[in-house]
Amino acid sequence: MNPPRTATAKKVDIQAARAPRGESEELISGSEAVSHAVKLADVDVITAYPIRPYDTVMQYVSQMIADGEFDCEYIVAESEHSQFEIVKHASAVGARVFCGSSGVGWLYAFEALAVTAGLRLPMVAMVGNRALDDPGAFGVEHNDALSVRDLGWMLAWVATAQEALDTALIAYRVAEDSRVFLPCAISCDGAFLTHSQSIVKVPSQEMVDNFLPPYDRGDKQLHPDNPVTIAPQANEDWVMEIRRQSDMAARRAREVIIEAYDDFNDKFGRGGEPFIERYMMEDAEVVLVGMGTLAMPVKVAVRKMRAEGKKVGFLRVRWFRPFPTLELQEALSGVHAVGVIDRDYSFGSSFHSGALANDLRSALYPLATRPKVVSFIAGLGGREVSTDNVIDITNSVFAAANGGDIDDQDTYWIGVRE
Amino acid sequence: MSTGSVEVVYRGIFQKTLAKNICRGIVFAAKTQGRIGLAFGRYSDSPERNGIPAKQFAVVSDTEEELEEYLSRYEPDNNDVTICADDTLCKGVESWAWYGLQPINKLLKPNGTLLVTSMRLADGLIRDIHRKGAPYELGVVKGTASFSGLWVYKDDHTDVRLLGALAKVAPEVVSLDAVLEGIDDSVKQASARKAYDMVEPVPVAVDQGNDEVPYEFDLPGYTTMEECLVIRGMEKQHDVPGWDGGYVPVRNPTFKKYTTRTMRPVINFETCTKCTICWLQCPDTCFDVTPDGHYDANMEACCGCGVCEAVCPVDQCITMVNEEAFTDNASQWEMWTNDKENYSEWLAAKISAQPARSHGFHHIGQYAEEIAHESS
Numbered sequence: 126m127n128p129p130r131t132a133t134a135k136k137v138d139i140q141a142a143r144a145p146r147g148e149s150e151e152l153i154s155g156s157e158a159v160s161h162a163v164k165l166a167d168v169d170v171i172t173a174y175p176i177r178p179y180d181t182v183m184q185y186v187s188q189m190i191a192d193g194e195f196d197c198e199y200i201v202a203e204s205e206h207s208q209f210e211i212v213k214h215a216s217a218v219g220a221r222v223f224c225g226s227s228g229v230g231w232l233y234a235f236e237a238l239a240v241t242a243g244l245r246l247p248m249v250a251m252v253g254n255r256a257l258d259d260p261g262a263f264g265v266e267h268n269d270a271l272s273v274r275d276l277g278w279m280l281a282w283v284a285t286a287q288e289a290l291d292t293a294l295i296a297y298r299v300a301e302d303s304r305v306f307l308p309c310a311i312s313c314d315g316a317f318l319t320h321s322q323s324i325v326k327v328p329s330q331e332m333v334d335n336f337l338p339p340y341d342r343g344d345k346q347l348h349p350d351n352p353v354t355i356a357p358q359a360n361e362d363w364v365m366e367i368r369r370q371s372d373m374a375a376r377r378a379r380e381v382i383i384e385a386y387d388d389f390n391d392k393f394g395r396g397g398e399p400f401i402e403r404y405m406m407e408d409a410e411v412v413l414v415g416m417g418t419l420a421m422p423v424k425v426a427v428r429k430m431r432a433e434g435k436k437v438g439f440l441r442v443r444w445f446r447p448f449p450t451l452e453l454q455e456a457l458s459g460v461h462a463v464g465v466i467d468r469d470y471s472f473g474s475s476f477h478s479g480a481l482a483n484d485l486r487s488a489l490y491p492l493a494t495r496p497k498v499v500s501f502i503a504g505l506g507g508r509e510v511s512t513d514n515v516i517d518i519t520n521s522v523f524a525a526a527n528g529g530d531i532d533d534q535d536t537y538w539i540g541v542r543e
Numbered sequence: 544m545s546t547g548s549v550e551v552v553y554r555g556i557f558q559k560t561l562a563k564n565i566c567r568g569i570v571f572a573a574k575t576q577g578r579i580g581l582a583f584g585r586y587s588d589s590p591e592r593n594g595i596p597a598k599q600f601a602v603v604s605d606t607e608e609e610l611e612e613y614l615s616r617y618e619p620d621n622n623d624v625t626i627c628a629d630d631t632l633c634k635g636v637e638s639w640a641w642y643g644l645q646p647i648n649k650l651l652k653p654n655g656t657l658l659v660t661s662m663r664l665a666d667g668l669i670r671d672i673h674r675k676g677a678p679y680e681l682g683v684v685k686g687t688a689s690f691s692g693l694w695v696y697k698d699d700h701t702d703v704r705l706l707g708a709l710a711k712v713a714p715e716v717v718s719l720d721a722v723l724e725g726i727d728d729s730v731k732q733a734s735a736r737k738a739y740d741m742v743e744p745v746p747v748a749v750d751q752g753n754d755e756v757p758y759e760f761d762l763p764g765y766t767t768m769e770e771c772l773v774i775r776g777m778e779k780q781h782d783v784p785g786w787d788g789g790y791v792p793v794r795n796p797t798f799k800k801y802t803t804r805t806m807r808p809v810i811n812f813e814t815c816t817k818c819t820i821c822w823l824q825c826p827d828t829c830f831d832v833t834p835d836g837h838y839d840a841n842m843e844a845c846c847g848c849g850v851c852e853a854v855c856p857v858d859q860c861i862t863m864v865n866e867e868a869f870t871d872n873a874s875q876w877e878m879w880t881n882d883k884e885n886y887s888e889w890l891a892a893k894i895s896a897q898p899a900r901s902h903g904f905h906h907i908g909q910y911a912e913e914i915a916h917e918s919s
Contacts, residue, residue, distance in 0.1 A: 245771040306771055345773045352776030360587045361617070362641060362762055367772060369765040 147329030155318035158286040158325050159251050159311065160185035162293035163195075165333040166249075169220035170198045172208040176230035177263055178315040179253030183225075205230045209237035209250075216246040217355060219346045221297065221339075224248060227315065228255035231269045241308045242277030243367075244356055245374060247300035247340065248308040249293060254417070254468075255315045256506045264507015265315040267416065267469035271445070271480050277371045279309040279378055280446040282416040284402075286325045289313055291389065291396055292443075294328075294337055298385045301340045304377045314468075316507055317418040328393060336392050379447050400449035402441040403456065405431055409438030411522045412457060412496075415466040416442045416481060419503075419510055423466070426515035437519050442481065450488040457489060461526035462497040464518050466539075468504045476500060477536045497525045503539035514539050546604040546612070547716030548619045549709065550650050552636055553599070553628040554805060555591035557690040557902055561628060564702040566601035572706070572721035573603035579610055585617055587640030594847060594902070595803050596636040603716060621652040624713045626705055629688035629901075630661035631866040633671040635757060635802045642797050643759040646673035653677035656712040656744050660684045660701060663867065665745045670870070674752040682744035684708045688805070690902050700734040707735030708742040760797055783831075785877075790832040794844050800827070801872060804847025805901040806863040808840045809893050812879045812886075814860045821851035821861060833876045842872035849903045863905065865897035 153161070159182050163171065173183040189195035198215075202208035205226050212222035226234060231252055241248055252270040256262040270280055281296060283289045289311060296309040313319050344351060359367065386399035402420070405427050406412065413423055420441045430437050440456055442449060457463055467479020474483055482500035489495045499522050504510040518539060525531035549569055553562040563582070570580030580603035588597035600619055604610040613619055617640070627633060627647055635644040648657050657679060659668055665681050672681075689701035703726055710719040719739050726732045769775070777793040808821075815837055822830040822838045829844035830851075840851065847866065855861040879886040904910055 243772075345771045354774045354776065355772050357772060357774055360640060366763070366765040366768055370768075370770055373765070374770075 147331060148326045149329075150324055151327050152322050153286060153325050153327075154181065154320055154322045155283070155286040155289045155313045156181035156251075156253070156320070157185045157322075158290040158327075159293050159313065160189065161325075161327050162290045163223045164189055165328065165330060166221060166223075166294060166297050166337060168197050168223045170200070170212055170215035170222045172200045172202045172211045172222075172224050174202050174205050174208045174226070174230065176205070176227045176255075177253070178255060178319040179225045179227040179230070179251055179313075181253070181319055182251055186223075205234035206237055209234040209241065212248055213237055213241045213244070213246055216241075216248050217244070217342075217347045219340065219342045219348070221301070222248050223250070225251035225253065227253040228269050229258050232257065232272060235272070238273050238278065238308075239276050240356070242273070243371070245277075245306040245371065246308065247297075247306055249296045249300055250308065250310045251289075251293070252310050252312045253315050253319045254312050262506045263315060264505075265317065265417070265468065266505050266507075267312065267467070267480070270310055270312040271469055273310065274446055274480065277307050277375055278446060279305075279307055279375075279444070280312060281309065281444050282312045282442065283318065284418055284420040284441060286318065286323050287395075288443075289318065290325060290327065291393070294333060295382070295385045295389055295396070297340075298337050299378060299381050302381045303341070303343060305374055305381050306342075306345075307371075307374055307378060312417065314418040317421075326395075332392060336388060375447060382444065382447070397443075398452075400442070400444045400447075401452045401456065402443060404439040404441065406438035406440065406456060408436055410436040410461045411464065411519060411526055412438045412440050412460050412462075413464045413466060413515070413519060413522070414440045414442060414453075414481065414485060415468070416445065417468065419466060419468060422510050422512045423515050426512040426519065429512065430516065430519060435519070435523070437523075445481070445484075448484055448488065453485060453488050454492055457496055458492050458494060460496045462499060462522045463489075464499050464501060464522035466501045466503050466510070466515075466518060468502075468510075470502060470505065476534050478502075479536070482536070497522075497533050499525045499531055499533050500536040501539050502536055508540055510540065544605050544609065545715060546602065546609045547713060548600060548602040548613065548622045549713075549716060550619070550622040550625045551599045551601070551628060552625065552632050552647060553597055554593075554632070554688070554690065555588065555595040555597040556593050556693050558628050558688070559591060559597070559693065560691065560696045561689055561702055562597070562599040565626060565628075565705055566599045568702060568706045568722070568725055569601035569603060569709070569717055571725040572710075572717040575721045575724045576718060578603050578605055579607065580604070581610055581613060585638070585640055587617065588638055592639065594805055596632055596638050598636075598638070598640075618650060620650045622650050623652060623655050623716055624709055625651045625655070625657045626709070627657060627659040628701070628705075629690075629805060630659050630663060630668060630671075631688070631805050631901075632802065633659060633661075633668050634753075634866070635673065637798070637800065637802045642762070644757045644799075644802065646675070646757050648672060648675045648679060651675070651679055654679060656680040656682055657747075658682045658684060658705060658708055658712060658742070660686045660688060660705065661867075662687055669747055669752050671867075672747075672752045673757055674749065674754055675747070676749060678749060679747050680712065680744035681747050682708060682712050682742045684738055684742055688901060690805075700731055703731045703735040704738035707738035710735075711739045711742050712744055758799065786831075786834055788834040791841070792828060792831075794828075794841075799843045800846050801842065804845055805866050806847045806849060807842060807845055807866055807869065808849075808851050808861045809864050809890055810838075810840065810875055811860050811862075811890060812837050812876065813883075814857050816857055816860075818856060820854050820856065824850050824854045826850060831874075831876075835880075837876055839874055839876035841874070847901075849900060852905060853903070853907065862894050863900050863903075864893045865899070865901055868893050868896045 465482035478500040566582035
């Protein structure tokens with residue numbers, strides 16, 4: 126890994142006067158934004174192993190260390206499995222940790238990912254979303270991060286570099302809260318977020334210190350003065366109680382996330398609503414739902430269609446775990462039809478949908494009046510989702526709402542050659 | 544329409560093949576009677592360890608539907624017969640599969656039969672066995688416990704003798720004819736028939752047996768157990784009255800190894816040179832350091848492996864004695880300090896009562912000596 130030597134030179138304090146309370150504005154990529162969060166969170170242990178597109182964050186972090194701006198244990202592991210095992214153990218002894226991977230690299234770490242959640246060890250990881258092999262591909266798909274959705278990992282999807290930075294700070298606060306003690310992955314779409322630069326407000330150390338308390342594992346910390354053992358072998362007399370504890374922690378995470386967003390909004394003047402973003406949702410008859418940078422073409426398309434008088438809105442799911450069941454029920458119970466755009470697949474699942482559509486349908490099922498749900502798969506392997514694609518999707522959903530010939534028990538693939 | 548189930552409690556690894564042969568023998572015998580069956584080990588006993596109590600089960604039914612009731616279970620709890628393949632297990636069963644002590648007759652149905660291989664008489668065994676709260680019968684199949692290893696099997700007819708005895712005490716499970724039909728060796732058939740003839744179960748009343756309440760503890764719930772899979776370390780040492788200056792480590796309060804051993808060391812404190820080797824080499828840290836610098840094997844922690852006897856450099860200092868010679872787990876060192884003369888007699892009596900180890904050898908070279916003796 127060669128850190129880009131030009132990175133320091135491109136840091137431009139664009140309008141220091143506009144930046145409140147010591148914030149600076151910088152033109153940086155999503156990966157670089159996460160590296161700023163890592164530095165501001167004063168992370169103790171970081172492990173690296175290269176895989177595109179996540180590796181960019183490692184380059185920025187290593188450059189900060191080389192430049193003397195940041196001090197932490199930076200360990201280059203020999204594989205993703207070791208990478209995640211190392212930070213897992215560091216977390217057990219009370220270190221704040223950061224790690225990350227992409228695509229099949231994330232899956233090579235899968236055993237470590239499972240035990241990190243199982244052991245209730247907080248960690249913030251960045252997943253630079255990338256298609257799983259085969260075929261080998263660099264482009265974005267969400268299946269890599271989604272693979273841990275059932276294990277206790279919290280999963281956030283971000284749409285901008287600013288949101289990546291902010292969410293990483295929030296993630297540390299939530300993951301390390303003793304009511305939760307669960308790992309959290311920030312998913313950043315490969316290319317569109319990891320490799321494109323935008324203006325980001327980078328908060329001051331003082332602002333972050335005021336928001337993010339130090340990691341305190343309390344009497345669960347592995348330490349010679351606190352003789353405990355963790356990770357026991359257990360038979361059927363114990364496992365269910367342990368799983369139920371993880372279940373309760375995942376339930377409690379919801380309240381802790383809400384608290385964190387409230388406080389973040391107070392202290393930083395941004396952050397938005399926890400769990401979901403609502404875009405032009407007022408009086409919407411049709412709502413599109415998606416995650417990550419898909420928001421960009423969708424918002425453009427929604428604005429175009431609104432200008433034509435079509436009552437369409439967009440709901441971006443920001444947290445997939447914990448799943449925003451209540452928010453989706455409240456936001457979607459009155460609309461006529463919902464179009465879910467998955468940038469992932471779940472082959473053989475109900476209606477051949479993606480993971481988001483399947484969970485969303487399940488969340489809406491208990492509602493007395495529920496919208497039609499039409500599911501779409503788009504943008505796999507990093508293929509662009511165009512505004513025209515989104516307009517086509519929206520027209521289909523309107524047709525479904527109006528009793529047209531749209532099958533809500535199947536999934537439409539958008540932008541695929543026949 | 545009926546179902547019969549048999550529990551075989553045995554010593555892990557040493558008797559694994561024996562237990563398997565018994566359970567498979569039951570299923571094969573049932574098949575010759577036109578019935579269907581199932582044989583399985585108690586899953587959490589595996590992987591087995593030397594001498595740790597373990598279980599296998601055989602269930603036979605007339606119909607698939609009846610058998611289904613047993614297909615997704617670890618332990619059928621209403622067995623027609625419990626076979627105890629080593630009489631030291633009459634003191635109770637502490638498995639790796641659960642916590643606490645299970646009386647040997649716990650999973651036996653009322654009026655069922657407990658079959659034990661032993662050289663002892665029924666009266667002696669009943670003293671060890673916890674009271675059941677329901678009447679049952681006890682049958683003794685005369686013989687010493689048949690121990691072998693994971694890769695070798697001592698084909699001493701114990702399996703066919705137990706099958707023969709089973710046919711006697713529970714003909715509704717398997718008949719003698721069916722058992723004999725499954726044995727392809729006329730000498731073994733004779734052994735099975737002889738066991739059938741010899742076994743004479745005696746009734747055991749509810750007020751007979753060991754009245755000690757078996758050690759148990761409540762399993763915590765998800766709201767009461769520690770979060771994050773943390774298990775607290777124990778204090779380094781606990782105080783024992785009269786042991787000032789000695790060292791007694793705190794041990795796991797929920798796993799006392801009373802019944803996990805088939806032998807225990809007896810120690811001649813007169814010949815002990817306090818060399819520390821037993822204390823250092825014990826894989827279970829079972830030796831307490833006494834105030835006068837001796838090493839006392841604590842029976843809460845001793846697994847009966849025999850390493851201490853093997854490593855002790857002093858002749859006639861540590862001797863492994865079969866567990867059935869003992870009725871309590873008291874400190875030998877306290878017994879010795881209280882009355883040295885009495886202890887000396889007690890020690891000699893124990894050693895002479897049980898000169899053979901259940902497994903392994905008393906000293907290095909014993910195996911070679913036995914082979915030489917047998918071939919001469």
